[in-house]
Amino acid sequence: MSKDCGKHGGGGGGSAASRICGAIIAFIIIVLITIFLVWVILQPKKPRFILQDTTVFAFNLSQPNLLTSNFQVTIATRNPNSRIGIYYDRLHVYATYRNQQITLRTAIPPTYQGHKEDNVWSPFIYGNAVPVAPYNAVALGDEENHGLVELIIRADGRVRWKVGTIITGKYHLHARCHAYLNLADKSNGVLVGENAVKYTMANKCSVNV
Template sequence: MSAKDCGNHGHSKKKMIRKIIWAIIVFLFIVLATILLIWAILQPTKPRFVLQDATVFAFNITAPNFLTSNFQVTISSRNPNDKIGIYYDRLDIYATYRNQQITLRTALPPGYQGHKEIDVWSPFVYGNSVPIAPYNSMSLSQDQNAGLIYVMIKIDGRVRWKVGAFISGRYHLYVKCPAYINFGNKPPTSGVSIGVNAVKYQLLQPCTVSV
């Protein structure tokens, strides 16, 4: 075989490799464009969370600038999408007072939420002798004397979307549920005693959700 024939053979091989690479690139582009088009048509909607109630077992200053709290909250989540499922890979719930975390994080069970499905959780969130800022301690005493305390129940997590066989990457889920706890006797937020040192408050408070 002549040197010229070898050169042509090498050139044809390189040309074939380039064609294969370009074919793969075009195929991947078409697949990606199809997925994005389907995604845009379906228009996934964020899940909707509602803080249904809160049972307060403890919420008091145990020492200067230390707070002990113990809640059981009921939170529901609804998937409003017709054709998109939601994987909850991780969910942590906790309480804050004036932007300061006052309880430990409690993990909610991970799982899959199908189209239009509703999940309900009733976790305990608590913190024993949690140090709080002096100005928050003063504000808490004032709020307790006034008979109304504003607590924020928050959820941090990771979610994935499922469209047919396609499953998206993980997205950060951030939920904020305001809870106005009325320690007085004014309806409709006054609580109902359900045991020794336990008061249940019906809230039905919609939460803000960011994904």
């Protein structure tokens, strides 16, 4: 016959089992309270992302609705926490247009970001003859003709938090950065090659963890 914390007889075995169950419950409660208090005291904050610039090497929409693009983006990140470190275990950067992915994903090497520390990443993202939905192709063609194209540079991955010697489990991270490219007037950027134009932005990104 099995025993649990709610059933015990008059013998010493039942009393011992209830004491053990009570001690386990008390230990779990103490651990949960400790974790909660540490979390409240430390007040963890999400990392901050800023899209500093975007260099356009190629951006060509051809028929039938095929987009070839090549960018280099510079993303600055900051850990605003004074007692919490951040492990970036996996992070991929890519571009989207109206919620459609238009480049391949480029992986950022795993890295650790210490307290109040900054990191700068400058990955290349590109797509060769990527099919674009017809309605998006029409909108993209109109924006190209008018000069200003709005893209979203995305960074998706997983992070872990480090408090002292304690490392948490993995959390999903999603960063969204607006990139406005005036492709019709290259004077809005800086020529950095025969056909490459660098656009300075310094746009704050939305971050969800």
